[in-house]
Amino acid sequence: MKHDTAKRFDYHVWANQKVFEHLQSLPKELFTKEIKSVFPSVSAVVVHMCVSDALWLNIISGGEYDEAKALAMRLNEELKEADIEKLSAFFDETAHQYQAFFEGAENLDAPLTVKLPMLGQRETSAAEMTNHVINHGTYHRGNISAMLRQMGHASVPTDYAYYVFQ
Template identity: 45%
Template structure:
């Protein structure tokens, strides 16, 4: 159902906003501080999340592998050395493209064929790709929380149930 995918994506944006807001409350140097973890810094996790969201919107929009690589390259140069606030602004602006795309689709459960040079062809649906984007984001928000704990700071609460409680009146 279309509303389910839109709600899941809305949760993804909500959770990422919570991460941005939490990071802005910490000392500025935490964002770029080097750490021995899955990523070398929280900044690198944020960049990875953004680029991956770009990849999957392109895939949902029927871009081929080469076109997707071009889009990622374009965004990579645009986000290089950006502050946390600048990354947040870019992310929120980009998330509007997702919402517009998902809202404009007639059927998010229609078949979609993806082609990847290494993994081959995959028959899927946009709704499944949205689920992937959300799962991927959840995983890496967990990385950020673990990294923050390593640095002596608490992580933000981004569980889906808290999203539901916050949105219950809407």
């Protein structure tokens, strides 16, 4: 039976795919257009989301924070000029890696020790950190929605209710 965390992650995948599909339907220049907002461009938000998902997958898979941070720095460099199609494909691949992790994990609620520079060593679980990833994605999809409106374009609804009632 699928763990509740994996089910909620399915929502994260659905919502990001909705946003990415919408971004692909808009004029290409909107994706990289610099604006005064939380991020300098929509593309910068999407890169941040993709890199963050990869960073946390590394950590919940047992990687150390320094290793995950080095991965994030490398990915930021590799993806900073990527178009929405490449970033969407990157996100899809990362989502498949999460799904494989969920399928192979014996217990997503098992204790997981994470060492974070600002917080020190903390006890958590893969389920809790995946919930962080999902919440983080929701937050940044809101950034994208606001940025698109700022540029005169509508966003796409990604509230959880839309996912549940689709």
